[in-house]
Amino acid sequence: SILIIDFGSQVTQLIARRVREAGVYSEIAPFNSAEAAFERMKPKGVILSGGPASVTEEGAPDIPDAVLDSGVPLFGICYGQQALTKKLGGSVEGGETGEFGRAFLDVAEDCTLFSGLWKPNEKHQVWMSHGDKVTALAPGFSVVATSEGAPYAVIANEQKRYYGMQFHPEVVHTPDGGKLIANFVRHVCGCSGDWTMAEFKKTKIAEIREQVGDGKVICGLSGGVDSAVAAVLIHEAIGDQLTCVFVDHGLMRMGEADQVVSLFRGSYNIPLVHVEAETLFLGGLKGETDPEKKRKFIGKTFIDVFEEEAKKIGGAAFLAQGTLYPDVIESVSFTGGPSVTIKSHHNVGGLPERMNMELVEPLRELFKDEVRDLGRELGLPDVFVGRHPFPGPGLAIRIPGEVTRERCEILRKADAIYLEEIRNAGLYDAIWQAFAVLLPVKTVGVMGDGRTYDSVCGLRAVTSTDGMTADVYPFDAAFLTRVATRIVNEVKGINRVVYDYTSKPPGTIEWE
Numbered sequence: 001s002i003l004i005i006d007f008g009s010q011v012t013q014l015i016a017r018r019v020r021e022a023g024v025y026s027e028i029a030p031f032n033s034a035e036a037a038f039e040r041m042k043p044k045g046v047i048l049s050g051g052p053a054s055v056t057e058e059g060a061p062d063i064p065d066a067v068l069d070s071g072v073p074l075f076g077i078c079y080g081q082q083a084l085t086k087k088l089g090g091s092v093e094g095g096e097t098g099e100f101g102r103a104f105l106d107v108a109e110d111c112t113l114f115s116g117l118w119k120p121n122e123k124h125q126v127w128m129s130h131g132d133k134v135t136a137l138a139p140g141f142s143v144v145a146t147s148e149g150a151p152y153a154v155i156a157n158e159q160k161r162y163y164g165m166q167f168h169p170e171v172v173h174t175p176d177g178g179k180l181i182a183n184f185v186r187h188v189c190g191c192s193g194d195w196t197m198a199e200f201k202k203t204k205i206a207e208i209r210e211q212v213g214d215g216k217v218i219c220g221l222s223g224g225v226d227s228a229v230a231a232v233l234i235h236e237a238i239g240d241q242l243t244c245v246f247v248d249h250g251l252m253r254m255g256e257a258d259q260v261v262s263l264f265r266g267s268y269n270i271p272l273v274h275v276e277a278e279t280l281f282l283g284g285l286k287g288e289t290d291p292e293k294k295r296k297f298i299g300k301t302f303i304d305v306f307e308e309e310a311k312k313i314g315g316a317a318f319l320a321q322g323t324l325y326p327d328v329i330e331s332v333s334f335t336g337g338p339s340v341t342i343k344s345h346h347n348v349g350g351l352p353e354r355m356n357m358e359l360v361e362p363l364r365e366l367f368k369d370e371v372r373d374l375g376r377e378l379g380l381p382d383v384f385v386g387r388h389p390f391p392g393p394g395l396a397i398r399i400p401g402e403v404t405r406e407r408c409e410i411l412r413k414a415d416a417i418y419l420e421e422i423r424n425a426g427l428y429d430a431i432w433q434a435f436a437v438l439l440p441v442k443t444v445g446v447m448g449d450g451r452t453y454d455s456v457c458g459l460r461a462v463t464s465t466d467g468m469t470a471d472v473y474p475f476d477a478a479f480l481t482r483v484a485t486r487i488v489n490e491v492k493g494i495n496r497v498v499y500d501y502t503s504k505p506p507g508t509i510e511w512e
């Protein structure tokens with residue numbers, strides 16, 4: 001296994017993900033409890049994350065002596081490289097100006113990290129993000145790659161199996177980064193690389209049993225993949241100590257609520273309370289047009305309804321949630337600054353404190369595609385597991401302006417046509433998320449001999465790997481024409497269709 005020591009980088013979880021992708025088990029421990037984790041795990045190697053601190057400051061986070069004394073291979077990334085250099089007798093200085101974003105690396109020498117990948121004299125793209133930099137190597141190290149702004153871009157002490165990089169191999173903007181990390185864990189540390197999602201499942205089941213004991217757990221289902229996978233996993237761990245509550249806010253896509261109910265009651269036989277609360281939600285949304293207020297209302301009402309149901313069930317000390325890593329940190333800032341609230345996600349609510357419940361969040365370190373793998377591992381049907389992500393507040397945030405039952409119905413129909421055409425074209429799995437939005441704008445049209453004055457429907461489709469950044473899906477014109485024609489012909493209330501051509505950033509995936 002590999003231990004990742006977290007010095008507070010916003011992308012530490014991405015390191016864990018890359019290690020998982022290399023087929024190796026890893027755990028993340030904050031720097032101040034890393035020593036205990038190290039003693040317990042006895043890992044074959046340690047990766048030191050980046051972080052916002054500066055090693056030039058008094059009391060900066062440090063690498064535990066026990067880790068260095070053990071002689072295991074070390075791989076320091078950014079802050080991790082600086083901490084390693086300082087600790088071993090090199091020097092680090094604060095840069096006047098940092099270096100951020102895309103940079104090109106000149107490979108100077110062979111290195112185990114580069115094996116099968118990079119050769120001397122080649123140039124490769126990497127993603128830099130640092131203020132401080134190494135200015136003198138620790139004894140035994142040599143420079144194996146440089147960049148214009150970073151003369152110590154990659155350093156290595158092959159004899160001790162210590163490596164350091166000034167850039168971030170864990171982010172997708174370093175295209176070979178995953179392979180560099182795989183080289184470290186497989187070739188340097190000698191991990192076998194046969195760890196799988198099946199193992200993850202076993203580990204998590206054991207963890208859930210240990211956390212919960214014989215306590216009762218309640219899980220809120222949103223109708224989406226995440227909470228469903230969390231629920232099925234927890235049910236596999238503790239059986240009917242789990243009760244699921246499906247707060248049906250009436251803001252789901254066409255046919256989805258029924259699908260959830262039949263999956264849980266029918267296929268899995270998991271105790272399920274189905275609360276039909278459409279009237280309550282739509283009543284509260286009446287007249288509300290502010291996106292954040294809509295989100296907050298839905299989040300709060302969801303919690304209220306859920307709390308009421310939980311009280312009826314009684315005696316549950318644990319609350320399960322399908323929180324994923326991108327929900328934990330929505331705004332990834334590569335500059336080390338604090339992450340800001342772009343949107344208030346409704347599944348990281350205040351319920352646990354209010355009800356004095358402990359959280360069970362078995363998916364907290366996973367990314368969406370990993371959750372899908374886990375879902376398949378748990379036997380969830382492919383159509384369900386492969387479904388595009390759907391936001392907690394549902395269609396309400398795809399109807400800018402006021403949400404009414406009628407507008408939800410209109411949107412559901414348009415959305416269903418769009419998705420049907422995408423499926424028919426065989427494009428569903430190539431797209432991260434595709435959906436229709438219903439705009440609060442009416443335009444003039446002509447149908448037959450008559451004038452129409454109806455709403456505009458926007459279509460969105462993006463590709464992404466984690467929802468944090470996204471590209472527009474480039475449909476061909478014939479496809480979009482077909483969808484637009486069908487929607488205008490078949491959905492009463494829509495007379496114009498437009499396609500959203502904005503990537504994320506600067507746009508977000510959802511419209512609100």
Ligand code: XMP
Pocket residue numbers: 342343344345346347389390391392393433467468504507508509510511512
């Ligand atoms: P944005 O719109 O912020 O969305 O680019 C990123 C991803 O998150 C989903 N999303 C949500 N998921 N609760 C969720 O569970 C929410 O409140 C929420 N808001 C957005 C969105 O669909 C996309 O996949």
